[in-house]
Amino acid sequence: MTMEYCKQCVYPFVSVNLHVDAEGVCSACKVAEQFSELTDEFWEEKKKLFERTIETINLNNSSGYDCVVPVSGGKDSYYQVHKMVSDYGLKPLLVTYHGNNYLPEGDYNRDKMREVFDADHLVFGPSVDVIKKLNRICFRKMGDMNWHAHCGIFTYPIIVAVKFQIPLMIWGETAWDISGMYGADDYVEFSARVRHEHGLRGYEWYDMLDDPLDPLEEKDLTWLKYPSDEEIIKSGVKGIYIGNFFKWDPYTHTKLISKKYGWKASEKEFERTYRRVSNLDDRYENGVHDLLKFIKFGYGRASDHASKDIRTGYMSRDEGIEMVRKYDHIVSSDLQHWLNYVDMDEKEFWQIADTFRDKRVWRIEKDEWVKDNIWGEPSSYGPVYSRPEGF
Amino acid sequence: MGKRVCILDYGSGNVRSVANLLRFLKIDFVLSNRVEDIETASHIVLPGVGSFGSSMKKIQDRIPLEALGTEVLIKQKPFLGICVGMQVLAETGTEFGLHKGLGWIPGRVRKFADHGLPIPNIGWNTVLESSGNSLLGEHQKLDFYFVHSFVFEVNNQKHAIGTTEYGEIYASIVRRDNIVGVQFHPEKSQKAGMILISNFMNMR
Amino acid sequence: MKKKRLIPILLLRNGSLVQSIDFSEYLILGNPVEAVKRLSEWAADEIIYLDISGGEKFDAGRSDLGNAFKRTFREVIVDVADATFMPMTVGGKIRNRTDIAERLSQGADKVSLNTIAFDNFRMVEEAVLEFGSQCIVASIDYKEIDGKLRAMVDGGTRDTGLSPQSWSKRLEEIGVGEILLNCIDRDGKKNGYDIETISEISADLKIPVIALGGVGNWEHFREALEKTDVDAVAAANIFQHTDQSVYHAKKYLFDSGLSVREPMLLSI
Numbered sequence: 001m002t003m004e005y006c007k008q009c010v011y012p013f014v015s016v017n018l019h020v021d022a023e024g025v026c027s028a029c030k031v032a033e034q035f036s037e038l039t040d041e042f043w044e045e046k047k048k049l050f051e052r053t054i055e056t057i058n059l060n061n062s063s064g065y066d067c068v069v070p071v072s073g074g075k076d077s078y079y080q081v082h083k084m085v086s087d088y089g090l091k092p093l094l095v096t097y098h099g100n101n102y103l104p105e106g107d108y109n110r111d112k113m114r115e116v117f118d119a120d121h122l123v124f125g126p127s128v129d130v131i132k133k134l135n136r137i138c139f140r141k142m143g144d145m146n147w148h149a150h151c152g153i154f155t156y157p158i159i160v161a162v163k164f165q166i167p168l169m170i171w172g173e174t175a176w177d178i179s180g181m182y183g184a185d186d187y188v189e190f191s192a193r194v195r196h197e198h199g200l201r202g203y204e205w206y207d208m209l210d211d212p213l214d215p216l217e218e219k220d221l222t223w224l225k226y227p228s229d230e231e232i233i234k235s236g237v238k239g240i241y242i243g244n245f246f247k248w249d250p251y252t253h254t255k256l257i258s259k260k261y262g263w264k265a266s267e268k269e270f271e272r273t274y275r276r277v278s279n280l281d282d283r284y285e286n287g288v289h290d291l292l293k294f295i296k297f298g299y300g301r302a303s304d305h306a307s308k309d310i311r312t313g314y315m316s317r318d319e320g321i322e323m324v325r326k327y328d329h330i331v332s333s334d335l336q337h338w339l340n341y342v343d344m345d346e347k348e349f350w351q352i353a354d355t356f357r358d359k360r361v362w363r364i365e366k367d368e369w370v371k372d373n374i375w376g377e378p379s380s381y382g383p384v385y386s387r388p389e390g391f
Numbered sequence: 392m393g394k395r396v397c398i399l400d401y402g403s404g405n406v407r408s409v410a411n412l413l414r415f416l417k418i419d420f421v422l423s424n425r426v427e428d429i430e431t432a433s434h435i436v437l438p439g440v441g442s443f444g445s446s447m448k449k450i451q452d453r454i455p456l457e458a459l460g461t462e463v464l465i466k467q468k469p470f471l472g473i474c475v476g477m478q479v480l481a482e483t484g485t486e487f488g489l490h491k492g493l494g495w496i497p498g499r500v501r502k503f504a505d506h507g508l509p510i511p512n513i514g515w516n517t518v519l520e521s522s523g524n525s526l527l528g529e530h531q532k533l534d535f536y537f538v539h540s541f542v543f544e545v546n547n548q549k550h551a552i553g554t555t556e557y558g559e560i561y562a563s564i565v566r567r568d569n570i571v572g573v574q575f576h577p578e579k580s581q582k583a584g585m586i587l588i589s590n591f592m593n594m595r
Numbered sequence: 596m597k598k599k600r601l602i603p604i605l606l607l608r609n610g611s612l613v614q615s616i617d618f619s620e621y622l623i624l625g626n627p628v629e630a631v632k633r634l635s636e637w638a639a640d641e642i643i644y645l646d647i648s649g650g651e652k653f654d655a656g657r658s659d660l661g662n663a664f665k666r667t668f669r670e671v672i673v674d675v676a677d678a679t680f681m682p683m684t685v686g687g688k689i690r691n692r693t694d695i696a697e698r699l700s701q702g703a704d705k706v707s708l709n710t711i712a713f714d715n716f717r718m719v720e721e722a723v724l725e726f727g728s729q730c731i732v733a734s735i736d737y738k739e740i741d742g743k744l745r746a747m748v749d750g751g752t753r754d755t756g757l758s759p760q761s762w763s764k765r766l767e768e769i770g771v772g773e774i775l776l777n778c779i780d781r782d783g784k785k786n787g788y789d790i791e792t793i794s795e796i797s798a799d800l801k802i803p804v805i806a807l808g809g810v811g812n813w814e815h816f817r818e819a820l821e822k823t824d825v826d827a828v829a830a831a832n833i834f835q836h837t838d839q840s841v842y843h844a845k846k847y848l849f850d851s852g853l854s855v856r857e858p859m860l861l862s863i
Contacts, residue, residue: 017623019613027622181622182614182836185785189837193633197625229636229839229860238837407702411677440699441727487724508597509803509826511729511772515640515856516597534598534856536641536682538704538729557597579682579704581638581861 003298003361003372009307010320010374014297014360017181017198027181032311034184042184043247049187050245054088057168057238065120066090067168070097070157072281073110075250076172078257080242081117084170091118092170095160097152098125099282105264106280116261124156126223133214135342140213142201143296143356145338146289149282151205151224154195162227162235169239173248190239192226250277251314271332273301274323287334294328295353298361298371302327321375329381350385359390394592396420397432401446401453408578409438409473416585418592426458434592435459435468438578439475443484443500443541446475447492456493464495467569469594477565477572478543486541496567497546506558511540518553518563518575526564526571526590527553533583535563535575543574569594598856599820600640600827601844602805603834605630607668607687609648614832616783618736618751624835628674634834635679637841638859643707643732643775643805643829644675646687647750669701676702684732686775692722699726707732707775710748713755713762716769723770732805733771735759737792738779744792751779760796767802774800775829778808783832785811788819797824805829813847820853 004013006026013020019027058066067084069092071077077094084090094113102110114121131148138147161169171190174182182188196202205224208216227237242248254277257263266276270286278301279285286301294300306320315323339346354369362371364387368380396413400406400422413420421428429435439446450456463470472480481492484500492500503510520531527533542561545551553564553573565572571591577584605627606613612627624630627644634642646668672685685698686707695706712719712733723731737746737759746755746762755762763774776796778789788809797804803826806819810830819828834840845858 017611017625019611019621019623021620030620031622181624183616183622183783186614186832186836191836191838193629193835193838194625197629202626202629228862229842230862233839233842233860405699405702405704407700408676408680408704411702412680415680440704440730441725445725509801511802512597513729513773513803514597514600514826537597538682540729576682576704579641579680581635581680582859584680 003374005374006307008317009310010299010303010317010324011307012297012299012303012361012374014358015299028307029311031183036312038184038247046245050240053240053245054168057236057240060236061165061167063164063166065093065164065166067092067170068157068161068164068166069094069119069170070153071110071113071121072096072153073102073106073113074279074281075254075257075263075277078109078113078261078263079253080170080172081113081119082257082260083242083246085117085119092120093160093164093166094119094121095157096121096123097149097156098123099146099149099152100125100128100131101146101149101282101284103266103280103283105266106282109263109280112262122160124152124223126152127220130216130220132342133211133216134208135338136344137208137211137214137216138203139342140211140352141207142203143292143353144201144289145292145342146282146284147200147203148224150199154199155226156223158190158227158232158237158239159223159225161237162231165235167236167238169237171239171241172243174241174243186244188241188244190241192229195226249312250308270301271334272327272330273305274327275305278305283334284338287332288338291331291335292353292356296356296361297358298328299324300328324374331382347385350382352386354384354386355388357388357391362391364391394419394433395431396434396436396592397428398422398436398438399424399429399454399459401449405440405576405578406438408576409436412578412584412588416588416592418588424454426455429455429458429462432462433468434594435463435470437470437472437476437479439473439477439479441475443475443478443486443492444488444490447479447484447490450479450493463570467595469591470570471591472570472572473578474539474574474576477574478541480565480570480572481543484541495570496543496550496565496572498544498550498565500541500543502541503557503561504559508558511538512557513538515580516555516557516563516575518555520553520564521551524552524564524566525593526587527583528586528590533580533586535573535577535580535583535587537563537575539574543572596854598640598854599825600805601816601841601848601855602641602643602827602829603634603639603841604643604645604807604829604831605634606831607644607646607648607671610671612835613647614783614835615647618779618782620783627671628678630835631675632678633838634841635681636861637839638845638856638861639681639841640827640856641682641684641704642675642679643684643686644672644703645707645734646685648687669697672698672701672703686732686734691718692725695722695726695730699730705730705732705772707734708771709734709736710753712766712769712771713746713748716765719766719769719771723772728770728772731771732773732775733763733766734775734777735762735766736777736779747779759792760799763796763800763804767800771802773803773805773826775805775807781809784809785833787811787815788828790818790822793819793825794823797826803827807831813844816844816848817851817853820848820855 007024134148135145139145205221290301306323309315482494520527551562555563612624613621684705685703805827807829
């Protein structure tokens with residue numbers, strides 16, 4: 001069985017939620033094409049729709065805030081807040097989920113937000129002991145130590161919006177950018193289903209209780225409980241995506257916010273990708289968390305970034321392939337950092353990680369993990385620590 | 392004796408859905424046609440999907456009618472017939488020819504008259520319960536899901552304890568003492584169905 | 596009186612819930628059972644589940660998911676039926692009465708027949724006799740070819756040579772219980788239903804008609820309910836885009852004075 005890749009970008013066919021058509025072009029590329037063909041008139045209409053939409057959502061807003069903006073302090077956060085404050089003169093309540101993984105530049109950017117924007121800022125951090133337990137539990141359960149962060153980011157701001165009765169929530173980039181889940185003309189709101197399935201892989205707080213090695217109680221996880229349909233309808237909370245109404249271009253955004261607000265990119269290069277502007281709020285997002293994606297599905301952050309950049313014309317496919325070759329497989333140094341953080345040893349890490357290897361991607365040859373590469377010949381990527389079923 | 396439903400499974404019904412609903416409501420049940428199960432149950436349910444004639448044939452072939460008659464007519468155990476399971480309670484039915492029913496509630500099953508409305512009747516409609524009954528909760532009025540082309544015409548209006556309007560006003564719930572028949576599908580009617588089944592379980 | 600129905604359609608393709616545009620482009624939305632649970636929580640009137648898979652492969656291949664992807668359409672149906680207490684119609688690749696019996700025993704209340712009704716109408720007649728006409732929905736996909744409307748089969752690729760008007764009349768004669776009328780040209784376009792055709796056919800037939808194809812906002816539902824005799828309005832894509840979608844759609848229609856079920860939530 002050979003790995004197949006999209007003919008236009010560098011995504012493998014096994015990419016999460018990707019659909020590939022008869023010509024070998026993936027759904028994300030098709031949607032990006034759709035997006036690139038959009039006219040100025042289209043965006044004008046969308047802008048007007050945006051304005052009507054926020055007005056409608058805020059019709060019964062007496063909370064004192066114009067909107068909630070979930071922010072990490074990253075480039076996207078800055079852009080979202082900039083749009084609301086600068087272009088629309090709104091007073092937002094910024095809400096941050098602090099998962100305890102910030103890089104120094106991330107701390108700086110996050111804390112600077114209420115200095116450079118006229119906004120109030122709520123930063124919420126769960127108990128570190130609970131976070132560490134969730135790191136380990138979720139790594140064992142689903143090969144994702146950062147699940148707590150996905151959950152926190154997609155739950156806590158909504159809890160706040162419901163509690164404070166602030167109906168309008170402003171998100172940024174749309175989920176469809178990665179896989180082409182929705183078309184350019186779909187009006188999409190934040191939904192519990194997408195959060196549950198795609199954000200949280202089908203797990204919820206109640207799946208995290210009673211782990212024999214890391215027991216947790218319900219009161220440890222209050223911040224993970226998504227509000228009920230009744231609460232959402234009563235408070236009128238609706239989350240809309242800026243990317244649904246305005247052209248989304250991370251490089252342009254970054255230039256703007258660096259210049260206007262002094263936003264800082266990472267001073268060091270990342271080990272697993274060439275971009276320096278992404279994921280400063282979580283040191284593991286580009287690192288060991290993403291390494292697990294490679295271990296599972298054979299592609300990593302560099303593939304994500306290169307594919308996005310190919311689609312928007314910033315990079316050629318050949319250049320993209322070079323990025324994949326250089327970065328996708330790297331075992332970054334933050335692995336050690338994480339192992340110390342959660343008190344796990346490396347052998348155990350690899351034993352557990354190996355249980356998630358995908359059969360469509362990996363095979364075992366001479367006790368090593370081997371897969372096909374986008375540039376041609378297959379290669380081996382390290383020794384086998386444990387053999388999952390089916391191998 | 393604890394409550395336990397015997398769902399009769401004669402191969403002509405969406406028994407799985409009825410079972411799912413009971414399971415959800417945490418009501419103990421068994422899917423069976425065996426005499427022992429009919430005798431030890433506290434409540435009996437007869438589901439039904441399909442035509443009158445073919446359902447009656449399957450009932451006659453697979454269900455021990457004598458034992459069932461004893462438990463329902465003599466011992467007066469609460470009995471619920473659903474859709475065709477309600478229609479077979481009649482004396483006769485005219486779907487695809489003239490067929491005999493169980494005759495437990497006097498009346499006949501005939502096609503909807505032509506009122507210019509689409510037939511089969513498929514969709515949600517209101518059931519109004521007459522006073523003195525308590526299957527539909529405090530408002531005595533709920534919407535249920537119907538899917539049928541034939542209706543139960545009772546001989547004695549007293550036996551039509553729930554009515555619905557669709558071109559004509561017809562019996563959507565029939566009842567004679569412990570024997571209840573519902574034309575609609577409680578197992579497909581979400582909350583309303585749950586209320587009805589819970590109240591049925593409180594009978595006796 | 597009887598309420599008009601609002602019916603979400605779920606499209607299943609190779610194990611995933613998808614959106615469809617023009618019957619040719621598919622975007623993966625996610626887990627089919629999860630989506631149905633939400634629709635059930637919002638008290639959808641009923642759902643129609645269509646299998647539009649290409650090959651037989653259903654393996655999402657992921658061991659890291661909390662809600663497992665099922666291997667076959669059959670398993671999906673069983674899970675869906677077990678999780679919800681609302682009527683479900685199942686369609687796609689039904690070829691004979693055994694297929695129908697199987698779907699019904701797995702929890703479907705009705706089945707939808709498309710291509711097979713054209714290729715072997717005798718099978719449909721027999722199915723009506725065996726299962727009852729209320730169990731049998733005939734699904735008609737139609738598009739415009741050379742200025743004329745044509746009913747198509749095989750996923751919109753083969754021309755029956757018949758107009759949707761005459762084909763639906765024929766199906767009514769054969770004894771099917773409902774017609775699901777789907778305009779291919781409007782699929783995924785968000786420009787509203789084909790009101791003209793729906794109006795004509797729903798007035799002409801004695802059996803219920805369900806409209807499908809083209810919904811972009813709740814207004815389109817209202818238009819069909821006000822301007823035609825249609826018994827139910829259906830849509831696929833739009834219900835998957837926003838939370839409590841069914842609730843909001845119903846509220847809009849209910850508040851507009853239309854005869855639909857009151858919006859409600861089931862706290863299941």
